[in-house]
Amino acid sequence: MTGWTGRTATEIAAAVGVRQVAPREVVAEHLALIERLDPHVGAFRKVLAERALHDADALAGRADLAALPLAGVPVAIKDNLPVEGEATRHGSAATPDTPATADHETVRRLRAAGAVVIGLTAVPELCIFGTTDSVFGTTRSPWDLSRSSGGSSGGSAAAVAAGMVPIALGNDGMGSIRIPSASCGVLGLKPGAGVVPADLGVDGWSQMAENGPIATCAADAGLMLRVLAGDGGGLDAGAGLTSLPADGAADAVPLRIALSARCPGPGIPVDPAHTAAVRDTGRHLAAAGHRVGRAEAPYPLWLGAAAVARWLAGTAAEAARLDPALLAARTRRHAALGRAVTRAGLVRPGQRTRWQERLEHFFTEHDVLVTPTLARPAPPAERWHTRGWAANVLSNIRYAPFSHPWNLARWPALALPVPVALIPVAPAAGGSVASAPGAAGRxxxxxxLVAPPGGELRLLALAAELERRRPWPRTAPEAG
Known part of the structure; x- marks a missing residue:
């Protein structure tokens, strides 16, 4: 590692704050890495090079530089969140190329903390599907360029995993932070309801969607979450994010950890390596003194249908404002089904309440639940937006069935890298592992990790503890 790429946000902010390095130097090094790597990875829809350097120069003149928690830290923004002066394209040819008149509140908070917005990251059309590709290009995992980065925050996760930025902003309506974070080997947190300003689309997919951080380490995720949440943001006041335990301990007393590898979707097989990752996590937590045992999550049979109904209805609401002729065929089909679901009254508040009640009962005996993030590796990096609706939905359901329950519940959930097993994966069907940077074929x-409402800090503290005990590679090989 040389220079400032590959450093953590915490390291960069500390160095910029004491004027050890100028913000322009940090930003310029990250822009150079983007120029070298992104033609292979495809993380960005638009890189804001000139503007980022201008903002870095302006930041350098501030007298309060040392007080800014993200001073000089390059950050990438998912391209469904408004950035003032830039079009928000949502991965679609149907959206207007009209500059936003103001930053989204989360973007405003990042800038106010000293972060420098370096680019807008790629998403699938309307952020619907679990692979990131669109008319603007295809995003690949920096670990294996033959594989998708996941979605819908695939560009954000890939940018972090490749070291092109230390942190990125994503959002998660059916797993859209956790799925790509898992596919790209980084840490992604979906906060619970009310912690971070949402304001996503018409109604955030029936209030399932939240904005949250994607980072390479627990400390950076905690730092970014603190900025995004702001004062009175709904974080547990009894365990402020300003002080994660220095020794990595998650709590003063042992936590009751439940391990569950059972899939929420009946009949969907789970790759043995992903199940083994849960067991390995349990071993490390038990060694840390926590009380760990197997306890299957109480998924009801109707859970998937309830979440999918909201997924469909949310797409219909978003697509209603757009010219259908400019939407991909899979999106038009998804929206049509969403209109049918809405007319039939299948989005019912009582479903969420019933699920939350089940969880509250389960969590009277457990503090944290550990599951796989994915059921299998991400699909091949292909032009999924040109394929049929059924092929897309089947692929998504088969590889990423573990995330949607926590969107329906509106509970916090975190995707955490596991370094003990980097699974050798054969080249994707119809292609070969590329020789470009980051194509490791592994x-x-x-x-x-899931916790009840208010548990974001507990999840981050557990992540920090696991990171200390079994540190993971923070960026993909040859990418930092």
């Missing part, structure tokens, strides 16, 4: 594993 994919990271990931586990998902």
């Amino acid at each position: 994919l990271p594993l990931s586990v998902q």
